[in-house]
Amino acid sequence: MIRVWTDDAEAGLLDRSGDRSSTFLYMPEASGERAVSVTMPVRLASWNTRFSLAPIFEMNLPEGALRERLRLAFAKATGTFDDIDLLGVVGRSQVGRIRYTGQKEKLSEEVPFQSVNEILERRRAGDLYRYLIERFASYSGISGVQPKVLVRDETDFADRQPGTRLSPSYRGATHIVKFWEPNEYPQLAANEYFCLKVAEKCGLEVPRFRLSADAGAMVIDRFDLRQDGTYRGFEDFCVLNARRTDQKYSGSYETSVLKRFQQFANSTHVYEDLEKLFTLIALNCALRNGDAHLKNFGMVYDDVLGEARLAPVYDLVTTTVYIARDNMALTLNGTTGWPSAKDLHRLGETRAGCTPARVREIFERIAGAIRSTSAEVMAYAKENPDFAEIGARMVAEWEKGIRR
Ligand SMILES: Nc1ncnc2c1ncn2[C@@H]1O[C@H](COP(=O)(O)OP(=O)(O)O)[C@@H](O)[C@H]1O
Numbered sequence: 001m002i003r004v005w006t007d008d009a010e011a012g013l014l015d016r017s018g019d020r021s022s023t024f025l026y027m028p029e030a031s032g033e034r035a036v037s038v039t040m041p042v043r044l045a046s047w048n049t050r051f052s053l054a055p056i057f058e059m060n061l062p063e064g065a066l067r068e069r070l071r072l073a074f075a076k077a078t079g080t081f082d083d084i085d086l087l088g089v090v091g092r093s094q095v096g097r098i099r100y101t102g103q104k105e106k107l108s109e110e111v112p113f114q115s116v117n118e119i120l121e122r123r124r125a126g127d128l129y130r131y132l133i134e135r136f137a138s139y140s141g142i143s144g145v146q147p148k149v150l151v152r153d154e155t156d157f158a159d160r161q162p163g164t165r166l167s168p169s170y171r172g173a174t175h176i177v178k179f180w181e182p183n184e185y186p187q188l189a190a191n192e193y194f195c196l197k198v199a200e201k202c203g204l205e206v207p208r209f210r211l212s213a214d215a216g217a218m219v220i221d222r223f224d225l226r227q228d229g230t231y232r233g234f235e236d237f238c239v240l241n242a243r244r245t246d247q248k249y250s251g252s253y254e255t256s257v258l259k260r261f262q263q264f265a266n267s268t269h270v271y272e273d274l275e276k277l278f279t280l281i282a283l284n285c286a287l288r289n290g291d292a293h294l295k296n297f298g299m300v301y302d303d304v305l306g307e308a309r310l311a312p313v314y315d316l317v318t319t320t321v322y323i324a325r326d327n328m329a330l331t332l333n334g335t336t337g338w339p340s341a342k343d344l345h346r347l348g349e350t351r352a353g354c355t356p357a358r359v360r361e362i363f364e365r366i367a368g369a370i371r372s373t374s375a376e377v378m379a380y381a382k383e384n385p386d387f388a389e390i391g392a393r394m395v396a397e398w399e400k401g402i403r404r
């Protein structure tokens with residue numbers, strides 16, 4: 001049995017129930033704002049999920065290499081290790097405002113300190129990254145297939161806004177460190193770094209992101225961390241669509257992203273955010289990012305019963321440099337083929353409330369951001385010959401993307 005906490009207060013109990021199913025029960029005294037998700041209001045009846053965990057509890061479970069490492073380290077003598085076991089390991093340090101502990105345990109989020117500068121300045125990869133994964137895996141309640149960890153460097157975080165310091169008793173994770181497998185996806189961190197640059201130049205909100213000197217890692221500030229050291233609510237679009245993680249590639253940009261956001265935003269800023277969401281979808285097409293699936297969009301809030309805003313941008317990659325024939329992750333007009341400008345016009349006008357002139361302006365902004373970042377990609381490629389081939393391919397793909 002696992003205790004579930006929201007905003008540092010006890011919300012309910014989660015347990016296995018029969019054939020790989022699970023059940024969650026709110027504490028009898030839980031008030032509305034203890035809700036674990038906008039999709040799961042506080043109620044007397046339990047929330048039962050067949051053959052898995054409810055999507056909000058599954059949301060931050062590591063996938064890929066990190067999951068495998070934790071399984072090897074924590075599997076019981078019997079060899080079993082299910083999602084609830086995994087939550088028991090990474091539950092105390094998670095993206096967003098939910099935490100998990102054993103039934104009798106108190107909440108304590110003590111992530112070891114790790115200097116971000118040390119990661120950024122490291123000239124040689126190898127050992128540091130192995131060390132980080134070993135030391136921080138069990139503090140890394142974060143999803144995704146690429147290897148990554150959550151670390152704490154509150155001094156680096158506080159530097160952002162002089163005068164505001166995180167409380168000295170603050171012990172939770174502040175940054176995400178992402179690595180890549182050189183054999184599988186060469187130069188992935190630099191690829192993502194320049195894609196995020198484009199997003200920033202388009203005027204989209206992007207958390208601070210930095211590429212290490214050896215281009216082996218990206219360090220990203222957590223956007224769910226508040227200045228006082230507490231965390232905002234975060235839910236990805238798998239959760240909003242009541243989908244399991246393994247269904248992240250099913251759905252459409254029209255319904256599963258734009259319409260779903262409108263349904264749950266509960267916000268006076270909904271049209272402003274829909275326009276940003278539309279810009280992000282169009283940008284993904286221009287960048288030829290075939291991995292813009294349901295877990296790569298999110299929503300953030302301070303109060304689960306209050307207004308939710310579109311989460312800042314994360315995880316943008318030009319995937320067609322690795323998989324030449326890659327298509328979109330979700331459908332538009334019923335197909336995953338890259339859309340034409342006309343298709344995107346229709347999407348913006350019918351689903352995001354944009355005028356035709358506004359859509360044209362957004363396209364211009366994207367094209368401008370891509371052109372100026374292309375110059376930066378080429379300059380970086382000149383300095384870093386290892387990146388030259390991927391860099392040239394990225395620029396060519398982007399050119400294709402904006403021509404459409
Ligand atoms: N800056 C951030 N702050 C908080 N959570 C984040 C941030 N960036 C990503 N996340 C969360 O971490 C997850 C994994 O990150 P992502 O960059 O998508 O990795 P991957 O490339 O492995 O998919 C995201 O789905 C999201 O839930």
Ligand SMILES: [Mg+2]
Nearest residue numbers: 144295296315
């Ligand atoms: Mg992702």
